Amino acid sequence: MPVYEYRVRDRSGKILKSQMEAETASQVRDALRAKSLFIVEIKPPKTGLNAEVKIPGLSDRPPNLKQVAVFSKQLATLINAGVPLVQSLAILQRQIENKAFQTIIRSIRADVEGGLPLSEALVKHPRVFNRLYINLVRAGETSGTLDSILERIAAFQEKELGLRGKIKSALTYPVVVLVFAIGITYFLLTTIVPQFAGILAQLNAPLPLITRLLMAVSDFLKNSGLFILAGIAALVFAYRWYYRTPQGRHVIDDIKLRLPVFGPLLKKSAVSSFARTFGLLISSGVNIIESLEITKGTANNAIVEDTIENAKNVVMVGEPMSASLATSRVFPPMVVSMVAIGEETGALDSMLYKIGDFYDREVDEAVASLTAAIEPLMIVFLGAIVGTIVAGMFLPMFSIIGQLSK
CATH class of the missing domain: 1.20.81.30 (Type II secretion system (T2SS), domain F)
Structure with a gap:
């Protein structure tokens, strides 16, 4: 599915940049307007020579344990600093170099934006997040200590x-x-x-x-x-x-x-x-x-x-x-x-x-x-x-x- 990059302005006037998977630009526009965001720019997906080159077996390599640990630590730091979960996932998505992991975080962010708890969004990616990880996140959501749980997971x-x-x-x-x-x-x-x-x-x-x-x-x-x-x-x-x-x-x-x-x-x-x-x-x-x-x-x-x-x-x-x-x-x-x-x-x-x-x-x-x-x-x-x-x-x-x- 094509990936559209966009810039929007929230109700406080702050400019936000992110990406969204959609069939057409109009679907992106409708989704952003449904969230009461003012659209500044929607970039078309890259094609041809400008498209991102994917090397089979290299670009799509699943993340290893070290990359997941770094993700857990960074997510805990952002949540502890008061950054909302969806925005924290968007920030980490842009920072992650592994393209396969980037796609997974994009999918998790979309599920969380749609109203799913983080633990339920992680269930869809068992190759990256095992039962131990998911149950600990679920416990953190229930107790309201998700940031400290994520820090424990990273450690x-x-x-x-x-x-x-x-x-x-x-x-x-x-x-x-x-x-x-x-x-x-x-x-x-x-x-x-x-x-x-x-x-x-x-x-x-x-x-x-x-x-x-x-x-x-x-x-x-x-x-x-x-x-x-x-x-x-x-x-x-x-x-x-x-x-x-x-x-x-x-x-x-x-x-x-x-x-x-x-x-x-x-x-x-x-x-x-x-x-x-x-x-x-x-x-x-x-x-x-x-x-x-x-x-x-x-x-x-x-x-x-x-x-x-x-x-x-x-x-x-x-x-x-x-x-x-x-x-x-x-x-x-x-x-x-x-x-x-x-x-x-x-x-x-x-x-x-x-x-x-x-x-x-x-x-x-x-x-x-x-x-x-x-x-x-x-x-x-x-x-x-x-x-x-x-x-x-x-x-x-x-x-x-x-x-x-x-």
Whole structure:
């Protein structure tokens, strides 16, 4: 639908600039007059060479969590400063550089102008605003504290970004080194080893076991490259298909939590995310059953989701949630004890915040120690691969030189 830019003057004489989607300019004019606005100018939509260029996959890319966090913080600041909601959305719409996000904010603003609450307007964009976001905004509208709720959401999203960044930093180094090791190994086996093999074949030298194995692997890689790629693609497809099934998701997520090195880190991040999300919902006025249901939807792990679901069922029959968490291997005894104290004292939200802060620090320490431990291990691993290939190629040469020197 075409987008018309316009300038109008309100009843106080202030000039306002904005945009509107409409089929014709007359529809824009009628809509503005219905709001008792004096029209100064309506610009026709841009066409031809003046039209905005949209690159598929780039211009229409949905906003990421950081962009949504910035939007939440700016909207909270504008509302807290006394700017009306519709005008705040119009200001942010002009400032946002992501065109897809700009279109979403334009749609939200139009819905709010039409009389919808902000939370109901956000429901139409589930890819950007999840159930957690929408329910918190709804709670803020009900209690009249939308600005403070939006500030809490922004702070929560910033912590979520920080947690994700820590996990990525812990995983990036070993993945990069592993890819580098595979690349070097493939190059040596398909380029250098065949040249040595040709020389050794001409010399009719006796070959040790390690050399014969390397030559066999080299021949396989050179002659079966397409089969290897097809096998990798099939494994990736099978993994994704299996993970989409309920049983496969439970099995794979359980394995992730049981991994010897990364499992404890994933558990700590899961506890931190649970505590911060659940605490934010309760402190914002969302009832405990709905809070647990929303928190379960943000867990991203089937085992953690089952644990939260069990806790919700226990609360629904009037039992304390801590009793259910105690039966799970995800939540440590310390967390269970702190939740129990929060339930008894009526300060569950503040206790959850303390748990979240504690496990944020635990994740920091786990990432630092993991990075420090993995770095020398990866160097040794890479050196062992290269050393094995070099030894396998030069051992026969040493044998030949020894025979010639006799």
